[in-house]
Amino acid sequence: MRTLNTPPNPTGLLLAACLPLVLSPRTWSGECIDPEVLRRHVEILASDELGGRDSGEPGLEVAAEYLANQFRALGLEPAGDDGTYFQSFTVPFGADFARVHGAVLVDSAGGQRRLAPWTEVVPFGHGEGGPVDAPLLFAGYGITAGEDDRKAGLDYDDYAGFEVRGKAVIVLRFVPRLGDEKSPFGGKRSPHAALVSKLRNALDHGAAAAIIVTPPLESAAGQGPRSAETAGENDLRGIAHRASPRQPTLPALIAHPDAVREVLAKAGLDLGALVRGIDEDLKPRSKPLEGLRIRLDTELGQCVLRNVAARLRGDGPLAGEAVVVGAHYDHIGRFGGQVAPKHLGQVHNGADDNASGTAGVLELARCLAKGRPTPPARTILFLCFSGEEIGLLGSRAWVDAPRRFRARGDTARWDEAGKVQGGTISAGQVLVATGRRSGPRIQVTPSWSTEPCWVLPQDLEQVSGPEALHAVCAMVNLDMIGRSKPGGSISVLGSGSSPALPEIIEAASRQSGQPLQANERGMAAGGSDHATFLAREVPVLFFFTGMHPQYNTPEDDAATLDYAGAARLLEAVRATVEGLATLPERPAFAPAALAQAGAHGRPRLGVVLDLESDDPGARVEDTVPDTPAAKAGIRAGDVILALGDRPVRTARDLPRIVEDLPEEEEVTVKLRRGESESNVKVLFPQRRSGFRVTFGSVPDYAFAGRGVRFEGIRDGSPAAKAGAKPGDVLLRWNGQAVEDVESWTALLGKHKPGDEVIIEVSRGPEKLELNARLEARE
Secondary structure, eight states, rough: OOOOOOOOHHHHHOOOSSSSOOOOOOTTTOOOOOOOHHHHHHHHHTTGGTTTTTTTHHHHHHHHHHHHHHHHHHTTOOGGGGGGSEEEEEEEEEEOOOSSSSSSEEEETSSEEEEETTTEEEEEEOOOOOHHHEEEOOOOOOOOOHHHHHHHTTTOBBTTOOOOOEEEEEEEEESSSSSSOTTTGGGGGGGGTTTTHHHHHHHTTSSSSSEEEESSSSOOTTSOOTTTHTTTTOOHHHHHHHHOOSSSOOOEEEEOOOHHHHHHHHTTHHHHHHHHHHHHHOOOEEEEEEEEEEEEEEEEEEEEEEEEEEEEEEOOOTSSSEEEEEEEOOOOOOTOOOGGGGGSSOBBBIIIIIIIIHHHHHHHHHHHHHSSSSOOOOOEEEEESSSOTTTTHHHHHHHHOEEEEEEEEEEEEEEETTTEEEEEEOOTTTTEEEEEETTTTEEEEEOOOOOEEEEGGGEEEESSSSSGGGGGGEEEEEEEEEEOOOTTOOETTTTTOEEEEOHHHHHHHHOOOOOOESSSSGGGOOSSSHHHHHHTOOEEEOOOOOOOOTTTSSSSSSSGHHHHHHHHHHHHHHHHHHEEEEEEEOOOOHHHHHHHHOOOOOOOOEEEOTTTTSSSSSSEEEEEETTHHHHHOOOTTTTTEEEEEOOOTTHHHHHHHHHHSSSSSSEEEEEETTTTTEEEEEOOOOOSSOSEEEEOOOOTTTTSSEEEEEEETTTTTTTHHHOOOOOEEEEEEETOOSHHHHHHHHHHOOOOOOOOOEEEEEETTTEEEEEEEEEEEE
16 A cells, blocks of 8 residues: 555645744743743644644644654654654555556547546545446436435435446535525435445445536526535545545545536536536436546555654653653644534634644643753653544554563563463563553563463563553643633543542642642543543543634634643643652552543444454454443454444444444344354443534533533524523533533433423523524534
8 A cells, every 4th residue: 555645735845844843942940831932832833834734734744843843952852763753653544546646538539538636636435446447427416315215205316227337427526406405305414415425325336436526616596506515615635635435435536527527528418507407307317428438546545644752761760660741733624524514625723722732742841851950750751643633543553553572581471360371481582562461560472472471571671662551650631721711720531540640630739829620530521642541541631621612613723822821731730740750659540430431422332443454344452341342252353344234344434333323222243253253242331422413512621510511602503592601501401400511411412403402501690491402413
């Protein structure tokens, strides 16, 4: 596989050379956290020039170089690959061109017209075969109405009456009558509008490839303007970046409308007229393009991302242990998966999310490296993660990176219970750590065997890989720390992951003067990089100042942050890190914390998957205790082949399939274990959040009272229409008491779009009753 083949970006390359890559912070007596240095870091990371720091985009790489230069200027040791500040990792990323770069249109006389890569056509999907050379068929919107559609009166099939097998189909985006609220197709939220649905339907009809095109912006007679629905969605690379399926479907391209107009014109067809005709009478206009063929070739794309890592080495008997201070530096750019449709194409600068946390790591590194007379007792690792917004991939890459060790001498082998096994590991033998720990012992796999065993870490010396995972005694995560409230306390999530943490938080609060509130619950509200460490039984603390209406919008800009408040918070974080670095005993992990670490209430199987495996199915690397997978007996090394009647072709299929599974019903999971296949039963508990509907309030996760305080209300949302206001405290939901965010999301999760609810809120001394109608989540 090749690295994602992205066209050159001269602006990005020039920017890397022109940005002031090293700040010279003002020297403070005692090296206090400096709000102005924080501001300058955020203004660079969240600048328009960096384009929102989305994965696979040049601005993210500029940010990585900036961070490395900051660490270098502070004199910190590089803690990345091969003596650098970077740990590189590769992730599947959409589709890429393979042997045919672009596409070639061939007419009946043998004439050829090359469609230029990246300007006229962009790779969108990939299959499992080789190059495609196929005749063309215009297939309208690529829609086939299902049984439920027909029962509701929608009888429509763009493929009816045509032999599709072996052909390349030209398919329109969206659905007919897109601007008409009464359209029987349901608008952009229709399941038929999803590009992946169009690809699957084409595949089900036997198509060899698909060419996707945005319909012309002019509206059909009597319909609303298409431009309102398609604004910002004409960037070919942006569409592919946002919507390319990760799993194999079939070879597919996104094509520029002008290129498709030219292709259709060769067959005597007019793209605009075809679209208007379908919109007017809701009848298909599919037609073979006689004498025209297309050659194309796509494959799975790959993107190289980089974590940025630096080390402040400890001194003394505890120096072999490490405290991680981390933050993700990526964001959602212009077309990331979390960009709202109305904001597509606009730069999402991500000042709070998470230039604020990244700036905090840099400023903590400066103060901890320069502001103390002696090195810390434990080593402090400063990690800036990439790929957080697309699935915590950077922290996952750091945690999962192979760590190899060499036996210092003949070394005893132990079992998990602490009994010595027969035989020894010879001096010099290379071992690979699995990341598991049991008491003082760590699990390793000898190079000559696939059976792991347990050894004492002092009997080993590390020869490659990042800092030993078993040496990481705690992880402190900074994500969205720029919106603290004057005089308010900060809720610190994760304190329940170790009995030692509440006392450290209390001491840090006293020392810094920043009120902190240890939150032993609430890990479900913390979908950030600390979750990766928590899954590996590392105690974690998560500092963030709460959600706000600018979250994941273009308005999350540098000017909106409270830098003085962030500096106060970081003084508390520094005291926390100092406390962890000097704690006499390693903080013990509390396994109960894993049970609280939900993923925003979505159904969770509880497995860690090998995303790099090329074998069919989803290979399990580990299971999380007290989850449906663990209770069903699924274990490391198993390969999940199917859930219910849904086959699992790759690890990327699994989250989508799990989300569609019923709650409180047993589901059969087909496994391959070794050479044999078997079935186990998995029971998913009742879901705890409202991922099917939206209410439109932004909760204040730091609120310590009963109920849920609304930090913000999104414009045009059900909450706004009901009259809810920022500062209201939700007390009752349809007559049921609301204790906190988790209890409320459990209630919200039971609803479907269109449900009407009665809510009780307190607004100052008043209690009000409001009526809201819930809407579908986009």
